[in-house]
Amino acid sequence: MADPSTNLARNIRKEAARLGFSAIGISSPVAQSLAIERYKAMIDEKRHAEMTYMELRIDERAMPDMLLPGLKTIISAAISYNHPLHNRFGQPVISKYALIDDYHSIIRKKLEELLRFLKTIMGEDLNATIAIDSTPVLEKTWAEHSGIGKTGKNTLLNVPSAGSYVFLGEILIDKEIIDNKPPLPNLCGSCTNCLESCPTGALIEPGKLDASKCISYLTGELKREFSTEESAMIGTHLFGCDHCQEVCPHNQQASIRADSSFTLRNDLLNISTETILNLTKSSFRNFFYGTPIFRIGLKRMKRNARAVKENLKTIE
Ligand code: SF4
Numbered sequence: 635m636a637d638p639s640t641n642l643a644r645n646i647r648k649e650a651a652r653l654g655f656s657a658i659g660i661s662s663p664v665a666q667s668l669a670i671e672r673y674k675a676m677i678d679e680k681r682h683a684e685m686t687y688m689e690l691r692i693d694e695r696a697m698p699d700m701l702l703p704g705l706k707t708i709i710s711a712a713i714s715y716n717h718p719l720h721n722r723f724g725q726p727v728i729s730k731y732a733l734i735d736d737y738h739s740i741i742r743k744k745l746e747e748l749l750r751f752l753k754t755i756m757g758e759d760l761n762a763t764i765a766i767d768s769t770p771v772l773e774k775t776w777a778e779h780s781g782i783g784k785t786g787k788n789t790l791l792n793v794p795s796a797g798s799y800v801f802l803g804e805i806l807i808d809k810e811i812i813d814n815k816p817p818l819p820n821l822c823g824s825c826t827n828c829l830e831s832c833p834t835g836a837l838i839e840p841g842k843l844d845a846s847k848c849i850s851y852l853t854g855e856l857k858r859e860f861s862t863e864e865s866a867m868i869g870t871h872l873f874g875c876d877h878c879q880e881v882c883p884h885n886q887q888a889s890i891r892a893d894s895s896f897t898l899r900n901d902l903l904n905i906s907t908e909t910i911l912n913l914t915k916s917s918f919r920n921f922f923y924g925t926p927i928f929r930i931g932l933k934r935m936k937r938n939a940r941a942v943k944e945n946l947k948t949i950e
């Protein structure tokens with residue numbers, strides 16, 4: 635007779651696939667001391683740049699049971715947003731994840747549906763919480779632990795068949811589900827494409843990112859005006875940067891593409907710096923409301939556009 639836990643895990647995977655998830659993994663909340671050591675080293679070495687919020691709640695990151703009393707199982711879910719796109723040379727660039735409507739609400743609805751399914755098969759008394767980005771869970775670590783992917787030299791989780799253009803979310807529950815999927819081995823091998831292609835040298839060694847040099851950080855997280863050096867570093871990137879993912883063979887060979895709920899905002903594909911510099915508060919809202927860009931606000935988006943406009947002059 636089949637082990638009931640195995641059947642349960644299989645049914646959860648089947649339902650998750652129906653909801654559009656590219657991969658789903660199940661793990662127990664064991665201590666992740668190595669991940670926390672690495673995290674603390676990043677803070678000590680100031681590689682988190684000016685993201686001081688990362689210095690907070692480190693204990694909760696180490697102990698996700700603080701997020702749910704009696705936590706027994708973490709269900710990690712990955713979903714692809716990989717629309718096949720090619721940037722044109724000399725055009726302002728927006729990262730793939732920002733060319734779609736905000737993923738948080740889309741993933742939350744899917745995870746809520748998955749949780750309803752769990753309750754129908756595990757009982758309504760199941761206590762659970764959903765985490766997406768905002769909750770300080772070491773998302774990549776749990777996803778790795780559950781066997782759905784492996785962090786690459788570019789510091790991003792690579793999911794077999796889906797690559798790294800994936801969003802992650804978790805359902806934390808207070809009941810045990812046993813699933814014996816082992817963690818994946820290293821998927822990078824001798825490849826160093828991401829390290830070689832990073833235009834700013836932000837990947838200082840395999841798996842080590844210095845955020846202060848990363849274009850994604852500079853355009854999407856840094857709150858103040860750019861220094862002259864930072865302004866030059868962002869190149870043609872209006873928001874985000876995908877270089878270290880574009881060159882990754884796992885993305886180039888990915889067979890799983892963007893879930894149909896992530897509709898591409900075609901109007902953002904060819905946006906010019908002039909359009910952004912002429913936006914008012916209300917037209918900025920009309921243009922970007924619902925995308926990750928709306929979060930940084932008009933002032934910072936204009937800062938990015940001014941820098942890109944200057945940088946474009948040097949390559950025209
Ligand atoms: S996002 Fe861009 S700048 Fe940041 S590490 Fe990757 S390639 Fe380098």
Ligand code: SF4
Nearest residue numbers: 786787822825828882
């Ligand atoms: S580009 Fe190569 S080294 Fe970098 S994450 Fe992908 S497989 Fe690993």
